[in-house]
Amino acid sequence: MKFTLKIWRQRGPNERGGFVTYSVDEVSPDMSFLEMLDALNQRLIATAEEPVAFEHDCREGICGSCSLVIDGVPHGPDRGVTTCQLYMRRFADEKTITIEPWRAKAFPIIKDLVVDRRALDRIMQAGGYISVNTGGAVDGNTLLIGKDEAETAMDAASCIGCGACVAACKNASAMLFVAAKVSHLATLPQGKPERTRRVMAMVQAMDREGFGSCGNQYECEAVCPKHVSVRFIAMLNREYLRSGILGTKMPARSDPPHGESY
Amino acid sequence: MITLDPNVPAGPLEMKWDRRRFSGQLVSPTNKRRIKIIVVGTGLAGASAASTLGQLGYQVECFCFHDSPRRAHSIAAQGGINAAKNYQDDGDSVARLFYDTIKGGDFRSREANVYRLAQISTQIIDQCVALGVPFAREYGGQLANRSFGGVQVSRTFYCRGQTGQQLLLGAYSALCWQIERGQVTMRPRTEMLDVIVADGHARGIVVRDLVTGRLSVHTAHAVVLATGGYSNVYYLSTNASGCNVTATCRAWKQGAAFANPSFTQIHPTAIPPIGDHQAKLTLMSESLRNDGRIWVPVSPSDRRPPHAIPPSERDYFLERRYPRFGNLVPRDVASRAVKAICDEGCGVGPGGQGVYLDFSDVIRQQGIDIVRERYGNLFEMYERITGENAYEVPMRIYPAPHYTMGGLWVDYNLMSTIPGLFVIGEANFADHGANRLGASSLMQGLADGYFILPYTIGHYLATVNSPPITEDHGASRAALERVKARLKKLLQGKGRRRTAASFHRALGKILWDHCGMSRRAAGIRGALEAIPSLREEFWRDVIVPGSGEALNQELEYAGRVADFLEFAELMCHDALHREESCGAHFREEYQTEDGEPRRDDDRFAYVAAWEYREGETPVLHKEPLNFEFVQPTTRSYQ
Numbered sequence: 001m002k003f004t005l006k007i008w009r010q011r012g013p014n015e016r017g018g019f020v021t022y023s024v025d026e027v028s029p030d031m032s033f034l035e036m037l038d039a040l041n042q043r044l045i046a047t048a049e050e051p052v053a054f055e056h057d058c059r060e061g062i063c064g065s066c067s068l069v070i071d072g073v074p075h076g077p078d079r080g081v082t083t084c085q086l087y088m089r090r091f092a093d094e095k096t097i098t099i100e101p102w103r104a105k106a107f108p109i110i111k112d113l114v115v116d117r118r119a120l121d122r123i124m125q126a127g128g129y130i131s132v133n134t135g136g137a138v139d140g141n142t143l144l145i146g147k148d149e150a151e152t153a154m155d156a157a158s159c160i161g162c163g164a165c166v167a168a169c170k171n172a173s174a175m176l177f178v179a180a181k182v183s184h185l186a187t188l189p190q191g192k193p194e195r196t197r198r199v200m201a202m203v204q205a206m207d208r209e210g211f212g213s214c215g216n217q218y219e220c221e222a223v224c225p226k227h228v229s230v231r232f233i234a235m236l237n238r239e240y241l242r243s244g245i246l247g248t249k250m251p252a253r254s255d256p257p258h259g260e261s262y
Numbered sequence: 263m264i265t266l267d268p269n270v271p272a273g274p275l276e277m278k279w280d281r282r283r284f285s286g287q288l289v290s291p292t293n294k295r296r297i298k299i300i301v302v303g304t305g306l307a308g309a310s311a312a313s314t315l316g317q318l319g320y321q322v323e324c325f326c327f328h329d330s331p332r333r334a335h336s337i338a339a340q341g342g343i344n345a346a347k348n349y350q351d352d353g354d355s356v357a358r359l360f361y362d363t364i365k366g367g368d369f370r371s372r373e374a375n376v377y378r379l380a381q382i383s384t385q386i387i388d389q390c391v392a393l394g395v396p397f398a399r400e401y402g403g404q405l406a407n408r409s410f411g412g413v414q415v416s417r418t419f420y421c422r423g424q425t426g427q428q429l430l431l432g433a434y435s436a437l438c439w440q441i442e443r444g445q446v447t448m449r450p451r452t453e454m455l456d457v458i459v460a461d462g463h464a465r466g467i468v469v470r471d472l473v474t475g476r477l478s479v480h481t482a483h484a485v486v487l488a489t490g491g492y493s494n495v496y497y498l499s500t501n502a503s504g505c506n507v508t509a510t511c512r513a514w515k516q517g518a519a520f521a522n523p524s525f526t527q528i529h530p531t532a533i534p535p536i537g538d539h540q541a542k543l544t545l546m547s548e549s550l551r552n553d554g555r556i557w558v559p560v561s562p563s564d565r566r567p568p569h570a571i572p573p574s575e576r577d578y579f580l581e582r583r584y585p586r587f588g589n590l591v592p593r594d595v596a597s598r599a600v601k602a603i604c605d606e607g608c609g610v611g612p613g614g615q616g617v618y619l620d621f622s623d624v625i626r627q628q629g630i631d632i633v634r635e636r637y638g639n640l641f642e643m644y645e646r647i648t649g650e651n652a653y654e655v656p657m658r659i660y661p662a663p664h665y666t667m668g669g670l671w672v673d674y675n676l677m678s679t680i681p682g683l684f685v686i687g688e689a690n691f692a693d694h695g696a697n698r699l700g701a702s703s704l705m706q707g708l709a710d711g712y713f714i715l716p717y718t719i720g721h722y723l724a725t726v727n728s729p730p731i732t733e734d735h736g737a738s739r740a741a742l743e744r745v746k747a748r749l750k751k752l753l754q755g756k757g758r759r760r761t762a763a764s765f766h767r768a769l770g771k772i773l774w775d776h777c778g779m780s781r782r783a784a785g786i787r788g789a790l791e792a793i794p795s796l797r798e799e800f801w802r803d804v805i806v807p808g809s810g811e812a813l814n815q816e817l818e819y820a821g822r823v824a825d826f827l828e829f830a831e832l833m834c835h836d837a838l839h840r841e842e843s844c845g846a847h848f849r850e851e852y853q854t855e856d857g858e859p860r861r862d863d864d865r866f867a868y869v870a871a872w873e874y875r876e877g878e879t880p881v882l883h884k885e886p887l888n889f890e891f892v893q894p895t896t897r898s899y900q
């Protein structure tokens with residue numbers, strides 16, 4: 001197979017970027033999309049040209065590294081897959097394919113197709129955890145968790161933190177990501193004690209990072225490689241409302257360590 | 263000169279860990295605040311260690327080359343994690359998990375370490391539940407279990423097909439909490455390129471900021487490496503593309519002994535390789551062997567599609583050779599059997615590299631819905647990659663490099679031969695001997711990180727109390743210079759022709775052929791000749807475009823390939839010297855008449871720990887393995 005690729009190239013965070021056209025041939029339909037880019041890069045390197053920078057690691061749809069907008073769609077034309085799980089047999093021969101990075105204010109471009117997604121980590125740091133110390137946990141079967149609850153938590157916890165939902169959203173909102181994280185912990189009994197503080201802290205962090213607000217268009221769900229459902233956004237909204245009503249005596253930030261001994 | 267003191271506490275097996283915890287000195291809370299610890303790696307081992315150390319009050323600086331700690335390769339583990347909970351009441355116990363692991367490792371691991379791992383296993387599950395890990399549950403709300411290869415009890419805990427991601431998210435969330443509290447400073451997209459050793463102790467590391475290219479020195483009271491395994495030395499493996507040997511290899515060159523480097527696990531159930539373009543091999547979880555039956559046509563010339571081959575003309579070779587364990591034999595045994603049958607010409611699919619993993623019986627007996635519920639995501643993954651529907655035609659599988667039992671040598675306290683340098687997770691050699699059983703790496707990583715290292719490092723810090731060295735200390739400057747020189751060498755050179763990947767692929771082929779699933783002296787000697795010349799060519803011809811002052815993925819990759827080229831030779835020395843077959847190390851010269859490995863306890867019941875010597879053959883040191891509590895037997899699964 002043969003393709004024409006229009007790829008976004010940008011040398012650095014503060015440089016201007018633009019599309020560069022490459023043609024690739026001898027593409028096997030069994031190649032993954034990233035292997036097709038590998039082949040292009042091998043060709044570029046051999047002529048001392050800088051290869052196209054893009055992110056990848058596990059190449060099996062779980063680490064959330066890969067992040068390409070393909071013909072305008074994050075993770076490309078197939079539903080429920082990441083870019084690394086996309087195979088060339090999916091494309092018509094001799095097609096022109098446009099490849100861009102995630103585009104969102106909160107995800108500045110580092111180089112070519114690589115963006116900085118640390119904003120998602122910072123949202124997690126604001127409250128995406130259960131604060132228990134190591135050691136002293138009770139037996140895992142002490143808490144009985146019904147299969148349905150466990151499955152719901154697992155559905156939410158499947159989020160791989162790729163950020164495609166943000167890239168797909170007109171407002172670059174991170175609602176689906178935050179909803180997945182909040183719902184995972186709010187569904188489980190272990191997560192209940194901190195749920196009021198957690199949702200507040202995470203939503204505040206999301207706003208701080210410059211993500212937009214949710215316009216209920218659900219493009220996020222359509223591109224999510226793990227089928228994280230927008231019903232979790234409804235759950236997030238409920239959690240947020242509940243937290244607002246109950247108010248929170250707990251501070252949105254956690255205490256400094258050994259606070260009393262300073 | 264290296265001395266290997268395993269440092270195992272005396273006394274009965276069950277008491278050793280308690281004794282060590284009690285006898286170890288503690289660091290007072292006020293002193294902890296003044297102590298800084300560097301943790302490299304944020305997989306299960308690194309994230310659990312960094313978060314726990316932070317929680318204890320140490321100042322932790324944590325590094326990973328990924329853009330986020332959550333993306334460490336642990337995320338990809340599918341199948342599950344073992345623990346001796348005996349929730350199924352099927353005869354499991356700490357002693358049995360201990361015995362299974364020792365036997366699974368073919369009696370090449372340290373008893374005391376393995377026993378401790380089995381003891382701690384139950385705490386890990388509790389800790390993970392407390393952190394919100396959504397383990398699979400029964401209808402009544404209790405934790406569910408599945409079986410894994412090499413054992414006869416059901417002790418594996420799981421979260422659908424993404425146990426690794428869920429456990430890592432648990433550890434990552436704990437890490438996030440400590441980052442928020444200011445106890446851990448996280449430095450993502452930062453690659454460690456050397457260790458700093460001053461006055462015989464590890465006191466820091468040199469890193470490169472992968473975005474700006476800036477090199478910097480970070481010093482601390484102790485350094486922990488949790489940098490994972492090196493299966494990517496084979497080029498194609500089930501590992502993520504970033505997995506590497508850089509951190510451990512550089513530590514080896516600074517004086518840390520490397521143990522059993524040739525003990526590498528080839529996993530039986532990966533999707534067969536199809537072409538040169540391929541960047542990785544995809545694992546199909548071992549849990550599939552619970553219900554799938556492995557077979558090939560009896561006759562090598564049989565080219566009929568699988569459903570047209572009647573049962574009488576199929577060879578269910580694992581069930582035939584190993585009636586007691588059948589399709590659930592350990593990985594090394596299964597992989598070797600698959601390779602042998604393919605070498606006999608019975609393999610199926612392109613190049614005869616593959617055997618069937620067939621679900622038609624279980625689908626007939628239990629219904630397609632049950633199979634879909636258990637393995638739906640794996641079947642989907644298989645179809646996406648191969649274009650075939652495994653509910654209708656059997657899967658095809660073939661072995662692939664997957665895990666490395668070898669790693670830096672550590673004592674019972676998880677400290678390497680460089681005092682102050684601790685090594686945890688897949689990066690160390692401990693616990694799995696010559697072969698690892700399924701679902702036991704996640705267990706080891708979390709045992710090391712949550713429960714063992716935080717204790718043992720305290721004793722070191724309490725007893726060795728020297729102030730941190732400075733960034734311009736001689737040792738820091740020397741390490742920085744080493745790194746600079748190497749990067750410069752990679753980047754210079756006009757008119758060069760070959761890509762790093764082409765060297766990597768060539769190296770992978772040499773190792774796969776001669777230091778892979780089966781090995782013989784002549785082949786390994788050949789590899790020992792081929793590798794140095796390939797390495798020379800690499801340094802002469804490798805082409806790395808761009809500069810060192812910005813994000814340069816090819817520079818990162820070329821640096822890793824350079825380390826693989828150095829390290830591969832060490833693997834071959836180790837494989838050559840071990841004149842026996844044990845676990846995953848199968849020397850063709852040492853086998854029984856029916857093709858089973860022949861172990862030699864008289865000559866080789868030891869850990870082989872190799873010392874680096876510049877420009878010379880590495881020097882072998884031996885840690886004898888004394889079996890006080892179990893009697894090594896012939897490892898039989900027949």
Ligand SMILES: Cc1cc2nc3c(=O)[nH]c(=O)nc-3n(C[C@H](O)[C@H](O)[C@H](O)COP(=O)(O)OP(=O)(O)OC[C@H]3O[C@@H](n4cnc5c(N)ncnc54)[C@H](O)[C@@H]3O)c2cc1C
Binds near residue numbers: 339340
């Ligand atoms: C596909 C697959 C499935 C698996 N399934 C299972 C399973 O079901 N059960 C099981 O028990 N085991 C399984 N394993 C094995 C298990 O996942 C790994 O052995 C384990 O996760 C390793 O964890 P770790 O913390 O030691 O290292 P890793 O998770 O590999 O983490 C390494 C860390 O070190 C960092 N790092 C590495 N080098 C450097 C450097 N030079 N500088 C800075 N940072 C660095 C990385 O960024 C990363 O954060 C599986 C493995 C694979 C490949």
Ligand code: SF4
Binds near residue numbers: 224
């Ligand atoms: S919700 Fe889906 S699209 Fe968004 S980060 Fe998670 S996995 Fe990616």
Ligand code: FES
Binds near residue numbers: 061
């Ligand atoms: S590379 Fe890991 S999800 Fe695509």
